[in-house]
Amino acid sequence: MAEAVSLSFPDNSVRDYPPETTGADIASGISKSLAKKAVAYALDGEVRDLADPVRRSGALEILTRDDPRALELIRHDCAHVLAEAVQELWPGTQVTIGPVIENGFYYDFARETPFTPDDLPVIEKKMAEIIQRNKPFAKEVWDRQKAKDVFAEKGEGFKVELVDAISEDQDVKIYSQGEWFDLCRGPHMASTGQVGDAFKLMKVAGAYWRGDSTRPMLSRIYGTAWATKDQLKAYLHMLEEAEKRDHRKLGREMDLFHFQEEGPGVVFWHSKGWRMFQSLVAYMRRRLDGTYEEVNAPQILDKALWETSGHWGWYQENMFAVKSAHAFTHPDDEDADHRVFAIKPMNCPGHVQIFKHGLKSYRELPIRYAEFGNVHRYEPSGALHGLMRVRGFTQDDAHVFCTEDQLAAECMRINDLILSTYADFGFQEITVKLSTRPEKRVGSDENWDHAERIMAGVLDEIAAKSGGRIKTAVNPGEGAFYGPKFEYVLRDAIGRDWQCGTTQVDFNLPERFGAFYIDETSEKKRPVMIHRAICGSMERFLGILLENYAGHMPLWFAPVQAVVATITSDADDYAREVVEELRAAGLKVELDLRNEKINYKVREHSLAKVPAILVCGKREAEEKTVNIRRLGSNTPSSKTLAEAVAALSEEAVAPDLARGMSRKAASNDA
RNA sequence: GCUGCUGUAGCUCAGUGGUAGAGCACUCCCUUGGUAAGGGAGAGGUCGCGAGUUCAAUCCUCGCCAGCAGCACCA
Numbered sequence: 001m002a003e004a005v006s007l008s009f010p011d012n013s014v015r016d017y018p019p020e021t022t023g024a025d026i027a028s029g030i031s032k033s034l035a036k037k038a039v040a041y042a043l044d045g046e047v048r049d050l051a052d053p054v055r056r057s058g059a060l061e062i063l064t065r066d067d068p069r070a071l072e073l074i075r076h077d078c079a080h081v082l083a084e085a086v087q088e089l090w091p092g093t094q095v096t097i098g099p100v101i102e103n104g105f106y107y108d109f110a111r112e113t114p115f116t117p118d119d120l121p122v123i124e125k126k127m128a129e130i131i132q133r134n135k136p137f138a139k140e141v142w143d144r145q146k147a148k149d150v151f152a153e154k155g156e157g158f159k160v161e162l163v164d165a166i167s168e169d170q171d172v173k174i175y176s177q178g179e180w181f182d183l184c185r186g187p188h189m190a191s192t193g194q195v196g197d198a199f200k201l202m203k204v205a206g207a208y209w210r211g212d213s214t215r216p217m218l219s220r221i222y223g224t225a226w227a228t229k230d231q232l233k234a235y236l237h238m239l240e241e242a243e244k245r246d247h248r249k250l251g252r253e254m255d256l257f258h259f260q261e262e263g264p265g266v267v268f269w270h271s272k273g274w275r276m277f278q279s280l281v282a283y284m285r286r287r288l289d290g291t292y293e294e295v296n297a298p299q300i301l302d303k304a305l306w307e308t309s310g311h312w313g314w315y316q317e318n319m320f321a322v323k324s325a326h327a328f329t330h331p332d333d334e335d336a337d338h339r340v341f342a343i344k345p346m347n348c349p350g351h352v353q354i355f356k357h358g359l360k361s362y363r364e365l366p367i368r369y370a371e372f373g374n375v376h377r378y379e380p381s382g383a384l385h386g387l388m389r390v391r392g393f394t395q396d397d398a399h400v401f402c403t404e405d406q407l408a409a410e411c412m413r414i415n416d417l418i419l420s421t422y423a424d425f426g427f428q429e430i431t432v433k434l435s436t437r438p439e440k441r442v443g444s445d446e447n448w449d450h451a452e453r454i455m456a457g458v459l460d461e462i463a464a465k466s467g468g469r470i471k472t473a474v475n476p477g478e479g480a481f482y483g484p485k486f487e488y489v490l491r492d493a494i495g496r497d498w499q500c501g502t503t504q505v506d507f508n509l510p511e512r513f514g515a516f517y518i519d520e521t522s523e524k525k526r527p528v529m530i531h532r533a534i535c536g537s538m539e540r541f542l543g544i545l546l547e548n549y550a551g552h553m554p555l556w557f558a559p560v561q562a563v564v565a566t567i568t569s570d571a572d573d574y575a576r577e578v579v580e581e582l583r584a585a586g587l588k589v590e591l592d593l594r595n596e597k598i599n600y601k602v603r604e605h606s607l608a609k610v611p612a613i614l615v616c617g618k619r620e621a622e623e624k625t626v627n628i629r630r631l632g633s634n635t636p637s638s639k640t641l642a643e644a645v646a647a648l649s650e651e652a653v654a655p656d657l658a659r660g661m662s663r664k665a666a667s668n669d670a
Numbered sequence: 671g672c673u674g675c676u677g678u679a680g681c682u683c684a685g686u687g688g689u690a691g692a693g694c695a696c697u698c699c700c701u702u703g704g705u706a707a708g709g710g711a712g713a714g715g716u717c718g719c720g721a722g723u724u725c726a727a728u729c730c731u732c733g734c735c736a737g738c739a740g741c742a743c744c745a
Contacts, residue, residue: 206673208672212742382672389743487745533745539745603705603707605706606705613705
């Protein structure tokens with residue numbers, strides 16, 4: 001027979017309870033008000049139903065709605081309420097799964113006609129009704145076969161499949177809320193009333209059953225739920241703010257780039273956007289630091305070359321191919337040139353050709369070829385998304401040809417470069433993921449074993465070297481078709497993660513192309529190849545930067561660093577002089593002499609996110625000063641022209657150059 | 671690619687089975703104004719493309735294209 005349990009509480013008190021005491025019993029034993037507010041309990045941190053008996057000793061906490069751990073319960077319960085509401089409104093709709101996700105939950109339904117946004121308020125109303133009914137959540141453990149029979153009889157085929165997926169050592173648990181019940185592993189709160197009213201259905205979407213694009217598409221409803229109305233409001237407000245920093249919106253407002261129908265997924269860079277692009281390229285080029293050789297390989301190459309590389313076989317659905325226009329318009333003309341060329345989706349095969357041109361000695365290794373390579377990939381239409389996912393983009397790509405002995409050191413060297421680059425753009429939270437062999441792949445298992453072993457070692461070293469600051473993880477089966485890879489994921493200012501950099505070890509491509517170097521004993525040896533990118537795609541990286549900074553680019557990166565704006569035309573000549581001085585100092589400056597009020601000019605340039613507005617009126621012209629208004633501040637400051645030029649040009653130095661300057665200064669001092 | 675929604679002036683968006691409207695932007699005129707919109711006038715649209723229904727289609731139907739959200743895929 002079960003023995004009494006001894007429980008310790010957050011206030012450090014310890015009490016004994018008879019066997020089979022439930023969380024609810026304990027709560028009501030403590031106080032009436034706690035019993036009323038309790039939604040669940042945690043035993044040694046594990047959250048459980050209030051109605052669950054406490055069967056072992058440990059640290060016990062009664063959770064109320066305000067506990068952060070209750071949030072997950074609120075959301076999960078809300079998903080159940082949603083499912084009941086939908087089935088009550090539209091009987092015959094099948095329920096499938098409804099998990100908690102970041103900031104909310106969703107529930108996937110199977111039905112003939114998908115939901116429309118108009119359905120959401122109707123469902124919300126029904127949900128409020130169910131919450132009002134305040135039915136207790138009750139758990140039962142069912143016999144596996146009974147569960148399958150019951151769901152089968154209800155026409156819930158997906159649930160039957162889910163029951164089958166529960167492993168034999170697990171109970172099949174059913175949670176009911178009044179008449180309605182669902183298969184669920186729990187835990188849940190005490191009753192539907194505890195869900196509260198701080199929830200909102202957000203959107204409808206299609207989603208594949210079990211995330212598999214070969215299986216049926218279900219109708220998903222996304223919702224968000226919080227402990228209080230204020231939290232819900234804050235979340236909705238946060239979403240609005242995030243929308244304001246959408247790079248597509250900023251691109252329009254700041255006149256950086258556009259897209260149009262004739263070019264799905266390819267960017268029209270306007271002058272200011274292209275300036276930013278060029279700043280990024282210039283920065284990355286400086287960081288090549290003389291240790292890479294920059295090269296440039298052709299945009300189109302014979303299909304045969306891509307067959308050799310394996311791309312034609314493994315990557316075909318993502319590739320564009322071209323032939324002469326004449327061959328297109330005259331497919332039957334035997335005299336026409338019908339050769340098929342692929343537009344490069346990757347730079348690696350080109351770089352192997354450059355490596356192969358001429359004999360290479362072991363003395364030359366590692367050879368590092370860098371290219372700001374413009375690649376095209378035929379991305380699925382639904383994947384396109386502003387600058388973040390395009391069909392034509394520029395990679396800050398490089399391929400390192402080295403010996404196996406050099407491999408680990410090269411990976412670390414790349415790691416250091418990647419991390420310092422991200423730091424220069426203010427990204428500190430980085431995760432490095434090791435992606436291992438995918439199902440669709442080229443190369444022998446021995447090669448994969450080998451490469452993965454080396455990379456696992458490097459991953460540990462990366463973590464150790466950063467002193468735990470860099471998080472690491474493993475992504476099984478997510479590697480490229482030719483080799484395992486490190487993915488560098490950075491977190492931006494509003495907490496979103498972006499995969500940018502990548503380091504991929506490749507034993508296959510050198511072999512496929514028969515690349516070799518001559519070793520110490522005059523033998524031909526196969527080099528190992530490392531693919532690496534830091535920004536990944538320059539386009540995407542710029543999109544990330546725009547959103548990270550909400551368009552407020554740091555001075556060194558801003559396409560227009562300052563605007564000199566006059567108050568009246570009396571100051572025109574002086575304003576021209578100011579612009580000249582700033583330009584002489586290398587600053588990107590524009591002049592606004594328009595016949596408009598200063599309010600108007602300030603507003604317009606502020607909306608265009610110009611970092612500094614230099615206002616010049618009669619006073620400034622007489623005193624040879626400028627009045628500087630920095631973006632985001634409404635308290636301008638007056639400086640002499642010389643001071644302003646010095647301050648702005650110092651701030652406009654790129655971080656890598658600033659490092660160089662401070663090193664130089666330090667060595668001069670010494 | 672899949673599911674749903676959307677496509678009207680440079681931008682944001684109204685609107686109607688009888689071929690269109692606002693605000694901002696643009697051009698011109700007045701205004702020389704001290705830190706987020708001074709006033710007036712004017713110009714600007716094959717209502718995404720193609721078929722169909724209809725006396726008549728921007729509006730209804732179908733197909734295509736593109737965009738948005740999610741899924742799948744991914745730098």
